[in-house]
Amino acid sequence: MSGRDEPIVLGIETSCDETGIGLVRGHTLLANTIASSMEEHARFGGVVPEVASRAHLEAMAPTVESALAKAGLRFSDIDAVAVTAGPGLAGALLVGVAAAKAYSLGLGVPLYGVNHLAAHVAVDQLEHGPLPKPSIALLVSGGHSSLLLVPDVAQDVISLGSTVDDAAGEAFDKVARVLGLPFPGGPHIDRSATSGSGTAIAFPRGKYDDGTFDFSFSGLKTAVARWVEARTAAGETIPVADVAASFQEAVVDVLTRKALQACRRYDVKDLLIGGGVAANSRLRALAQERCDAAGVRLRVPRPGLCTDNGAMVAALGSELIAAGIQPSTLDIPADSSLPITTVNV
Amino acid sequence: MLVLALDTATPAVTAALHDGARVLAESTTVDARRHGELLAPAVERVLRECDASLRDVTAVVAGAGPGPYTGLRVGLMTASALAATVGVHAYGICTLDAIAFASGRTEPFLVATDARRKEVFWARYGDARTRLDGPRVDRPHDLPGELPVIGAGARIYAETIGPDRVADPEYPSAGALAALAAEHLAGLTPERAAELARVPDGRIDSVEQAIELAVLGPARPIYLRRPDAQIPGAPKKVTA
């Protein structure tokens, strides 16, 4: 199949606070529309599950309509529906899965319940074309930090390691709070860090040389808080930019180091970075530097495709169809802890 | 007229088809934890049972609660998405109204359903078609005294309210929901039908708004409780 003959897939993503609707044809992106409830969560300093679930229910119909309008399509043009079945917030996932089942049933088209993490990997094909087999994928966001070996995103994804405590994005949020920067912390730390020095303060790098592909950011977060508290108690001004830059450096140093170790260990020449933290400028720069030195090709989707979105779900649905994978049944559950080894349910 | 009705505001996952005169097919499964898994197959089943296609459906109606929110949203989301694909309106009806309607009672009574956290969602009715007060959420011993109480909330708290007040039905039926909707949809002008289905901005999360609801309204949930969430204070110190 190629070009206009490829099926049009509607992708639905509701695993966290973004109601993401995507439309793709094969590897071609037709629309990627997002309604976010982030503003409603900001004052709570983190995503409130019930607030997110309520927002998904309200945003679904208008977001689907606006995606269809953007792509110049009607409901009857949709050939398949793909939806994030997990992992994610249970109540939030359930709204998306219910919508997807109803669209599938109502349109008489197949349903694909897919893994959110695999979708983060598949989305890059919309921008950079077919994913080399195998690839290594580093997925970093407020909800997950995972290192994956991806022989084939449609049917074979292997977990090499993941965070043992906080997700990378969560550490950004918590450190931002300590520094008095707004939620979500990632973009604010990134911005503040540009005027600071990444080597000003030697913060600890958890699991740096432990020989695994797991991460740990909880100790780092605590070290930053302790450092700031000590200076505050002594009446000193906090050098926010230096703290932000040094913290950020510690995170991206570990992330990129382990990602490239994985490339070496499995003799893989292509590294993909996805998830919201992939938007971090220092992560991109250091990853590029280390990939160049190691002869590894780096793929990072543009920011709008890195953060949670519907196009990534549609992109994986498209892959599953191309691979001839059986559609899901209408009784599939939303699984908040769906393992990465389960690409589709 | 072919009304597809569904309700997931209680442990009962229920779907039915009604042709304006009678219930053609109905499915009810009681499982408080699997609304998302059971509902779509139930809709498929009732359609197949009367050899109907979704294309034939002229309106979709969902129980709007109040009810435990996670399950409640499954029904409303399903109704609104199904209606959109077929190009018909989706409506919501207060789930307690549907339970009241199913009772066929002609004297005053209460409807109470399980709100969890040792509370009930309840409303007071003059007869099967007339809501006088509610929906509200309260503790069972705060329910107005003496009137008979129908709905699962009555059974769960039979000790508190008095076993002799407990009456049927226990759960809403989509058949009754569909029949109630059909009664209200009959004779509506297209303009009025569209107006009733239009979803306004914002959520119903105050008792006042919920009480003002018309029997047939937009397919959106009646929440009655605000999300549990604390606005954080200053970050906790990590050093003692």
Ligand SMILES: [Zn+2]
């Ligand atoms: Zn994600």
